[in-house]
Amino acid sequence: MIRFRLKELLAEKGFREDRRVTLDEVSKETGIHRTTLSKIANQRGYKTNTEILDKLCAYFDVPLEGVAEYLDEEEVKG
Numbered sequence: 001m002i003r004f005r006l007k008e009l010l011a012e013k014g015f016r017e018d019r020r021v022t023l024d025e026v027s028k029e030t031g032i033h034r035t036t037l038s039k040i041a042n043q044r045g046y047k048t049n050t051e052i053l054d055k056l057c058a059y060f061d062v063p064l065e066g067v068a069e070y071l072d073e074e075e076v077k078g
Contacts, residue, residue, distance in 0.1 A: 001071050006041040009060045009067070030055040 014021040023041065027034040032052055039046045056067045 001045060001073065002068050003071050004040045004046065004068050005066065006037065006056070009056075009062070010041075013060060026056075026059060030059050032056070 010021050010023075010026070023034055023037045026032065027037055032055055036048070036052065040048060040052075053064060053067055057064055060066065
């Protein structure tokens, strides 16, 4: 299962910049619809495309593994 780290990235960027970073801001800066960002942040198992992953990597200035991580089924069941 792929787990997106969007909430963590928002918190980390906010901490670094000493301000609150919102999904609306990310949406405006990346062109990714806010609803899509909300689904990525909140829906377990949400599926997206490489264009969106590329935009998130660029916005947060992280490699792909900074945006998403693979968890095997045993980790998910935990």
